[in-house]
Amino acid sequence: MRERIHAPELSGASAWLNTAAPLSIAELRGQVVILDFWTHCCINCMHVLPILRDLEERHRKDPLVVIGVHSAKFDAEKDDAHILAAMRRHGVSHPVAVDSEQRIWSQYAVRSWPTLVIIRPDGTLAAVAPGEPDPVMLEGFVQQLLAEARAAGTLREKPLQPGAPETEAQRPLDYPGKIAQGGGKIFVSDSGHHRVLVLDARGAVIDHIGSGLRGVREGAFESCALDDPQGLAFQNGMLYIADARAHLVFRADMAERTLSRLAGTGALGRGPLVERTPALETALRSPWDVAARGPELYVALAGSHQIALLQDGFVEPIAGDGREAQLDGPGPKASLAQPSGLSLQGDVLYVADSESSGVRILDLRSRKLYSLAGGPGLFDFGDKTGAVETGMLQHPLAVAATPSSGLLVADTYNDKLKRFSPDGLRLESFFEGGLGQPAGLCVLPDGDVLVADTNHHRILHVAADGSRARELPVTGAPEVVRGVVLEERRQASGCGLRAAGWFSAILHSEPGAGLSPGEGELVLELAAPEGFECSKGAPWSVAVEVTRRSDLVQVTPEFARGESGGGRSQRVALHVSASHAHDLESEVVVTARAVACDAVDHASCWPVQNSFRIPLRLLAQGQREVRFTLPLEVPTEERALPATGAGPGQEKT
Numbered sequence: 001m002r003e004r005i006h007a008p009e010l011s012g013a014s015a016w017l018n019t020a021a022p023l024s025i026a027e028l029r030g031q032v033v034i035l036d037f038w039t040h041c042c043i044n045c046m047h048v049l050p051i052l053r054d055l056e057e058r059h060r061k062d063p064l065v066v067i068g069v070h071s072a073k074f075d076a077e078k079d080d081a082h083i084l085a086a087m088r089r090h091g092v093s094h095p096v097a098v099d100s101e102q103r104i105w106s107q108y109a110v111r112s113w114p115t116l117v118i119i120r121p122d123g124t125l126a127a128v129a130p131g132e133p134d135p136v137m138l139e140g141f142v143q144q145l146l147a148e149a150r151a152a153g154t155l156r157e158k159p160l161q162p163g164a165p166e167t168e169a170q171r172p173l174d175y176p177g178k179i180a181q182g183g184g185k186i187f188v189s190d191s192g193h194h195r196v197l198v199l200d201a202r203g204a205v206i207d208h209i210g211s212g213l214r215g216v217r218e219g220a221f222e223s224c225a226l227d228d229p230q231g232l233a234f235q236n237g238m239l240y241i242a243d244a245r246a247h248l249v250f251r252a253d254m255a256e257r258t259l260s261r262l263a264g265t266g267a268l269g270r271g272p273l274v275e276r277t278p279a280l281e282t283a284l285r286s287p288w289d290v291a292a293r294g295p296e297l298y299v300a301l302a303g304s305h306q307i308a309l310l311q312d313g314f315v316e317p318i319a320g321d322g323r324e325a326q327l328d329g330p331g332p333k334a335s336l337a338q339p340s341g342l343s344l345q346g347d348v349l350y351v352a353d354s355e356s357s358g359v360r361i362l363d364l365r366s367r368k369l370y371s372l373a374g375g376p377g378l379f380d381f382g383d384k385t386g387a388v389e390t391g392m393l394q395h396p397l398a399v400a401a402t403p404s405s406g407l408l409v410a411d412t413y414n415d416k417l418k419r420f421s422p423d424g425l426r427l428e429s430f431f432e433g434g435l436g437q438p439a440g441l442c443v444l445p446d447g448d449v450l451v452a453d454t455n456h457h458r459i460l461h462v463a464a465d466g467s468r469a470r471e472l473p474v475t476g477a478p479e480v481v482r483g484v485v486l487e488e489r490r491q492a493s494g495c496g497l498r499a500a501g502w503f504s505a506i507l508h509s510e511p512g513a514g515l516s517p518g519e520g521e522l523v524l525e526l527a528a529p530e531g532f533e534c535s536k537g538a539p540w541s542v543a544v545e546v547t548r549r550s551d552l553v554q555v556t557p558e559f560a561r562g563e564s565g566g567g568r569s570q571r572v573a574l575h576v577s578a579s580h581a582h583d584l585e586s587e588v589v590v591t592a593r594a595v596a597c598d599a600v601d602h603a604s605c606w607p608v609q610n611s612f613r614i615p616l617r618l619l620a621q622g623q624r625e626v627r628f629t630l631p632l633e634v635p636t637e638e639r640a641l642p643a644t645g646a647g648p649g650q651e652k653t
Contacts, residue, residue, distance in 0.1 A: 004124035007033075007117070010067070012103025015080050017087065019095035019162045023067060025123055030156030031063045032145050033119040037110045039073045040086035041355065041395055041413075043286055043302050043338050044132055045114040047268055049090050050245065051135050055142065056094065062146060063121065063156040068096035071105040073113070074381060074395055076413035082437070085455045089175045089192055095162045111587060111613060112547035118142075121149040121156070129611050130589045131545055132268075137609055172205075172477040173197075176452040176459065178289060178341075178398070178440035182234030183254075186450065186472075188459060189229040189241075189440070193480045196229050196241060196252070203459070205476040209241070209252050209259060215485025216246045216266055224259040225485045226250070231289030231300065231342070240297055242287040249279075249287050249299060249310060263287075263299070263315050271543075271559055272304040272322025279315040284308075289398075291342040291349060298349055300339040307331075307339060307351065307362060319362050319369050322558065325551035326356040326375035334369035335551070336360065337378055341410070341441075345401035352396045352409065357381035359399060359409055359420070372407075372424055377551055383414045385429050392427050393418070400441035400449065405464070408449065410438040417441075417451065417466070430466040514619030515553075515578050515586075515626050522555060522588075522616075523627040526570040528596045529634060535605065536566030538595040544574060548587035552580045552618065555588065569629075570594070576626075578618055586616040596634050606634050 007025050016022045025033075036052060038045035052066050068087075072078045078100035087096060099105055108117055111130065118127040118141065126145055149155035174192025181187065185206070186199040195210030210226045217225035228245035239252040240262070248264035262279065269283035285303025292298075297310040298318075306320030319331035320339070327335040339360070341352030350372075351360040358374015373388050374380070382391030394413035401407055407420040408430060415437060419430040431451075440452030447464030450472065459472040524542060528534050541561035546553050554577045564570050578586075590612045597605040612630050 004120075004122075006123055007119045007125050008104075008107040010069075010097055010104055012101065012107070013069075013097035013099055014101065015098040017080065017084055017096045017098065018093065022097075023065075023095055023162060025119070028065060028119070028160065029123055030121050030154065031065045031160055032121060032142060032149070032155075034064070034066045034142075035069050035108070035117040035119070036066060037069045037071055037105060037108070037113065037115040037117070039071055039077055039113050040083060040090070041074055041077060041338075042113045043355075046090065046245075046286070047132050047303065048114045048116070049092060051133060051138065052094070053091060054135070055139065058139070059142065059146075059159075061159065063159045064142065064146070065160050065162065066094040068092060068094060069099050069104050070096050071099045071102045071110070071113070073379070074413050076394060076415075076437075082455070085175075085437075112589065118145070120145060121154045122152075130547065130613060131591065131611070134609070170480070171457055172474040173457045173459070174480075175454050175457065176440065177228075177230040177454065178232050179442035179450045179452050179459065180232035180234050180239070181442050181444060181450070183237070185234075186442075187232045187234060187239055188452070188474075189232055190477075191228055191230060192457075194226045194228070195480075196226070196232065196239070197474065197477060198254075199472075199474065203472045203474050205474065205478070207254075207257070208478055209239075212480035213483050213485050216243075216248065217485050218250075218260050219258060221252070221257045221259065231287070233290045233292040233297070235292040240290045240292055242290045242299060244286045244288050244302065247284045247286060247303075249284070249290065249297070262297075263310050269304060272306055272320070273301070273308055273315065273317040276314050276316035279310055279313055282315050284315075288340045289342045291344045293344055298342060298344070300342050300351065302338045302340050302354075305336045305338060307336070307342075307349070318367050321554070323546065323550050323554055324355060324378065326353065326358055326360075326371060326378070327551065328370050329368065331362070331367040331369055336369070341396070341398035341439075343399045343401045343407070343441075348401075350399045350401055350407055352399045354395045354397055354412070357391070357393045357395055359393070359396065359407070372420065373427065375551075381413075383411070383416075385418065385427050388420075388425055388427055397437075397439040398441040398452075400443050402443055402447065402464075405447075408441055408443070410441055410451070412437050412439055417449075417462070419466070431462050431469060433460075433462075433469050435460075513626060514583075514617035514622035515576060516619060516622035516624060517578055517580055518624070520576045520578065520624040520626070522574045522576045523625060524572040524574070524590065524592075525627070525629045526572065526592055526594055527629050527631050528568050528594075528599075529632060531599055532596040532634060533568050533599045534564035534566065534570050534594055535597040536564060538564045538597070538605070540564055540570055540572075540592070540594040542572055542574075542593075543591045545589045546586065547589050547613075549580075549584060549618070552584070553578050553586050553588075553616065564594070568599075580618045581620065583620055584618040586618050588614050588616055590614060590628075590630065592630050592632065594632055596632060608632050608634055 177189035177191040198207035231242035241250040288302040289300040325335035337355035349362040384392040398410035417431040436455030451460040
């Protein structure tokens with residue numbers, strides 16, 4: 001058995017939220033503890049939150065505690081009030097340690113967002129898993145730890161109750177996301193209430209889409225359900241809705257008052273779009289905004305860092321290769337970083353590229369992507385006006401083209417609105433009237449601007465010249481129906497699943513080994529442990545994510561699968577391209593899945609999922625090929641178990 005490592009204490013947090021007092025590893029003995037290292041700007045972190053929420057609901061009677069460790073990327077994310085607002089918006093009810101100086105992050109040697117750390121009831125580390133977890137594998141692993149601890153007598157009888165979040169007062173809007181207008185009406189994504197409100201020019205509610213129940217349900221406006229509606233676009237009597245947490249694009253027929261699915265399956269897509277596919281059969285990753293032009297609907301896929309075109313029942317990527325970076329060029333080869341806002345003006349699509357703190361321009365005729373501001377890296381942010389340079393914005397979430405006075409941008413994490421000059425060479429202040437992370441903009445026919453003042457739960461009406469503003473009072477909003485659409489929820493049962501080898505290891509490269517600029521290869525060898533081998537014909541797969549310097553390194557394909565040729569190991573060669581001029585440190589996370597069988601007679605086989613953090617040195621003069629051996633592991637405790645029928649994701653043995 002591997003020597004077990006005791007989890008470091010949770011010391012160094014500047015504050016604790018959703019709990020009356022700080023928590024410690026010592027007092028958590030007897031509980032299975034899941035630490036979720038996250039930051040509220042991170043789209044991958046947002047994908048993890050519903051998985052953890054469902055896990056907590058299923059195990060609310062078990063000694064299981066989820067603790068968020070919020071380690072900020074942007075300066076604005078270090079503010080306790082901003083973190084608490086994000087927790088309420090995303091339904092985070094578990095305790096959260098504010099780790100703005102990344103002290104807990106360093107104690108646990110975390111390198112990327114999101115990362116889950118799972119701690120056994122005896123206080124030792126059970127798993128470190130970067131990236132978005134597979135819900136079924138996570139459920140199976142938790143069940144395994146609970147069963148082992150119960151058998152060993154180290155599990156408490158009752159779960160710890162660290163405290164519940166305070167309930168917020170009822171209000172007309174709850175964290176409004178985006179705004180659109182058309183046909184004399186104003187449409188508002190009432191995101192926190194899981195609905196869309198339809199207003200008249202004075203702010204009176206004349207209709208609503210969704211009752212407030214969280215989930216996915218098509219049908220009549222009164223009974224349909226949304227999860228986290230964000231982007232809106234109105235055209236020819238139809239309202240198009242990007243539901244970020246349901247991973248769907250909807251169409252609302254305003255005359256028939258019905259909601260129907262237009263794109264997405266309802267499941268979270270596991271990778272970027274690579275080709276034109278039937279829209280209703282294609283899983284999407286967090287559609288955050290939409291823009292309509294004739295039969296064309298453009299979709300900002302924040303989760304896969306792409307812009308997609310939805311037309312004639314098909315969806316295709318037109319910009320963004322799936323990497324999170326700011327790279328210009330032809331659409332399929334360019335890179336975006338969490339596009340979260342769109343605005344159309346003629347043949348130009350403006351994009352709020354939030355994680356690069358930039359604004360991008362997509363020429364729809366040539367499908368080439370350009371940068372108006374931001375970057376070049378993902379940590380180059382600031383708060384400036386004047387001639388356009390690096391670090392002028394901080395996580396912008398919305399843009400809005402005006403007829404003649406330049407492009408407006410919601411400088412979200414700076415709590416300001418700014419405006420580019422018509423020639424795009426300067427960035428000017430537009431409005432700074434005490435905003436709270438504005439996330440939506442809409443230019444009215446007279447030039448005035450509606451602003452979704454998200455964290456202040458209101459809509460502002462700002463004059464066309466930015467000189468004054470007033471709140472648009474939302475009146476007549478129906479009472480929100482709270483709850484979940486239970487009959488359509490997808491839950492991972494984890495029944496019969498053994499999550500063999502669900503752990504993360506840190507690998508080291510040989511001294512002097514590194515990747516030179518240009519094209520190269522990343523060669524991975526999946527090696528079964530002693531006494532095991534990869535049975536001939538058994539499936540394997542690897543998924544690769546660049547977690548450091550994704551702006552300079554590209555691995556293609558990012559997901560590969562095949563069948564083993566037999567023996568102790570399986571060789572996987574992946575194409576790598578790097579564009580660096582100096583020696584730098586990069587890193588990739590590789591998740592490997594395979595089937596490890598008893599080498600003697602193959603009488604027993606175990607599905608294995610292991611994750612590896614791999615340092616990838618970028619050297620000005622290095623190699624064109626870098627090799628790593630991935631030592632797959634089947635935990636000793638698992639090897640004594642007989643093989644059973646296959647659970648989700650398992651091969652029957």
